[in-house]
Amino acid sequence: MTFTITSEVEDAHPPPTDSAELTSADSAAHQVRAGSLRDGPVGQVGLEIEAHCFDLTDPMRRPAWDELTATIAGLPPLPGGSRVTVEPGGAVELSGPPLPGPLAAIDAMVADRAVLRAAFARAGFGLVLLGADPLRPPRRVNPGARYRAMEAFFTASGTADAGAAMMTSTASVQVNLDAGPREGWADRVRLAHALGPTMVAVTANSPLLSGESSGWQSSRQRVWSRLDSARCGPVLGENGDDPASDWARYALKAPVMLVNHAGADAEPVSDWVPFADWADGRVALGGRRPTAADLDYHLTTLFPPVRPRQWLEIRYLDSAPDAVWPSVAYTLATLLDDPAAADLAAEATEPVATAWDRAARVGLADPRLQAAAERCVRAAAERAPAELEESMHRLLRSVEQGRCPADDFSDRAARHGIAPAVTQLARGEL
Numbered sequence: 001m002t003f004t005i006t007s008e009v010e011d012a013h014p015p016p017t018d019s020a021e022l023t024s025a026d027s028a029a030h031q032v033r034a035g036s037l038r039d040g041p042v043g044q045v046g047l048e049i050e051a052h053c054f055d056l057t058d059p060m061r062r063p064a065w066d067e068l069t070a071t072i073a074g075l076p077p078l079p080g081g082s083r084v085t086v087e088p089g090g091a092v093e094l095s096g097p098p099l100p101g102p103l104a105a106i107d108a109m110v111a112d113r114a115v116l117r118a119a120f121a122r123a124g125f126g127l128v129l130l131g132a133d134p135l136r137p138p139r140r141v142n143p144g145a146r147y148r149a150m151e152a153f154f155t156a157s158g159t160a161d162a163g164a165a166m167m168t169s170t171a172s173v174q175v176n177l178d179a180g181p182r183e184g185w186a187d188r189v190r191l192a193h194a195l196g197p198t199m200v201a202v203t204a205n206s207p208l209l210s211g212e213s214s215g216w217q218s219s220r221q222r223v224w225s226r227l228d229s230a231r232c233g234p235v236l237g238e239n240g241d242d243p244a245s246d247w248a249r250y251a252l253k254a255p256v257m258l259v260n261h262a263g264a265d266a267e268p269v270s271d272w273v274p275f276a277d278w279a280d281g282r283v284a285l286g287g288r289r290p291t292a293a294d295l296d297y298h299l300t301t302l303f304p305p306v307r308p309r310q311w312l313e314i315r316y317l318d319s320a321p322d323a324v325w326p327s328v329a330y331t332l333a334t335l336l337d338d339p340a341a342a343d344l345a346a347e348a349t350e351p352v353a354t355a356w357d358r359a360a361r362v363g364l365a366d367p368r369l370q371a372a373a374e375r376c377v378r379a380a381a382e383r384a385p386a387e388l389e390e391s392m393h394r395l396l397r398s399v400e401q402g403r404c405p406a407d408d409f410s411d412r413a414a415r416h417g418i419a420p421a422v423t424q425l426a427r428g429e430l
Contacts, residue, residue, distance in 0.1 A: 021289045025276035032248040037179035038310040042337045044098040045105040046176035050091045051127035054426040071123040080108025088142045089168025102333040106326045126426025131206030131220035131318025138164040145265035152268035162226035170220040171319035189243040192306045193236045194353035201359040201369040205318040205405035217406040221360035235304045252276035257301040259286045327391040331380035341379045348375040363404040373399045
């Protein structure tokens with residue numbers, strides 16, 4: 001079995017799948033359930049890593065769109081097969097292909113990041129792995145019509161500041177895993193959610209935002225929590241016994257963000273219109289009922305921490321340093337794909353399975369989160385191959401000390417100042 005990794009940029013122009021109008025919310029729900037998860041074995045891993053792009057001589061300046069695209073156009077073929085895209089604020093994303101097991105995915109991403117960093121350094125830019133831009137105010141440089149429309153939607157919905165920060169000032173490491181056998185979907189999706197707060201605390205790496213301390217170890221998670229929960233909150237239903245139906249309910253309750261018109265840019269929706277209302281004909285957005293293609297597009301505008309797209313997109317990790325993200329990716333894949341490790345993780349995370357805000361605010365300073373993290377990371381370390389021994393040891397030591405990457409960056413910024421600290425990271429200085 002294979003799955004295809006897509007990015008938000010690719011989602012800007014999804015292929016039309018069906019022009020037939022949906023006749024009801026029930027027909028829409030059937031389409032969502034049918035496409036939510038794919039039955040099959042586990043084992044494949046895909047990684048996506050976003051890095052903020054900084055000018056090495058002026059860290060306050062956002063490199064322009066034409067500078068970024070010119071640098072990407074000059075890249076040689078990437079050895080690991082990743083695609084390169086640019087996020088709305090100029091962050092550069094590598095989206096790796098699905099590969100057999102976490103080690104193969106990590107090795108491919110390490111190789112591609114080395115090529116990408118070298119090319120951007122030659123152009124005078126540095127790529128910084130932090131969960132949020134610690135220095136510059138939010139500003140969009142990607143001219144895509146989708147992002148212009150998203151800005152208008154967030155303004156109309158009263159979340160302009162959070163929407164702008166989300167689109168232009170946050171970055172993550174995303175881990176994509178097979179959905180697994182149908183009979184295990186419920187436990188697997190429940191565990192992916194339950195691991196969220198613990199892994200948010202482990203990877204928290206954004207204590208500063210737009211030049212100021214936010215008071216949160218993961219400002220990225222804080223920004224996402226300020227957006228409407230109908231679009232960005234967890235999918236998991238009351239008991240999580242039927243994740244496909246949970247996803248369908250979530251998708252139909254979520255408000256429509258954008259409506260596509262033939263031959264025209266997407267139009268933002270200024271009113272709160274759940275997709276179910278559009279599908280049932282209670283509201284005629286764009287003067288019509290939605291099509292199956294509209295529903296597919298709607299799903300790309302939903303950003304829960306765990307998103308079913310036939311496989312599982314795990315989206316709650318801050319972008320983490322090169323010394324750490326390989327062990328984080330291995331830990332998460334192992335805790336979900338190894339049955340014995342999954343059982344341990346479910347037990348370890350039960351006391352903190354819903355502590356999302358606490359994890360983002362204080363990270364591993366919370367004793368319960370630190371205890372859960374230590375058990376989970378230790379279980380992964382015991383199973384890690386020799387190639388990851390150094391990274392796993394570093395991660396485990398930090399967790400045992402109750403420290404997350406945000407603590408290291410805060411210390412660096414306190415010693416040198418925010419701008420010099422960013423420049424050091426952009427230049428690859430340890």
